[in-house]
Structure formats: structure tokens, C-alpha cells
Amino acid sequence: xxxxxxxxxxxxxxxxxxxxxxxxxxxxxxxxxxxxxxxxxxxxxxxxxxxxxxxxxxxxxx
Numbered sequence: 319x320x321x322x323x324x325x326x327x328x329x330x331x332x333x334x335x336x337x338x339x340x341x342x343x344x345x346x347x348x349x350x351x352x353x354x355x356x357x358x359x360x361x362x363x364x365x366x367x368x369x370x371x372x373x374x375x376x377x378x379x380x
Contacts, residue, residue, distance in 0.1 A: 319375040331359035340377060 319327075319340070330338040340355040358377065361367040368380045 319369070319377055321371075321375070324369060324375055327357075327359045331357060 327338045330336045338357060338359070340358050342353045342355065343350065344353070345351050355361060355367065355377075358367055362369055365380050368378050369375045370378070
């Protein structure tokens with residue numbers, strides 16, 4: 319995620335009209351799967367996701 323994407327996730331956190339989500343696509347070549355992180359800023363505040371800046375942000379399950 320870019321810094322702008324993190325800012326947008328914070329801005330849309332708790333919105334009654336908009337939702338921010340991260341779609342994680344994995345096992346793309348063998349058996350594609352998708353997982354949605356809805357309101358990633360709320361998940362971050364709850365300790366369920368961690369954001370680490372490495373040029374851009376790397377998002378990992380906590």
C-alpha cells in the first residue's frame with residue numbers, strides 16, 4: 319500500500335457511505351483464492367493487521 323492508500327483507509331474508516339477494503343489474491347497459479355480485508359484501518363486498530371512501511375506499506379495479518 320502506498321502512503322496515500324493508508325490515508326484513504328483512515329479517512330473512510332467508520333464512513334456511513336464508503337468502505338475501503340484490501341483484496342488479497344493468493345495461490346494465483348495453482349488454485350486462485352481471494353480474501354477481503356474490510357475496513358483495514360479498523361483491523362489495524364484492533365491489532366488484527368499490522369502495517370509496516372518499507373518504501374510503501376506492507377500489510378500483514380498480526
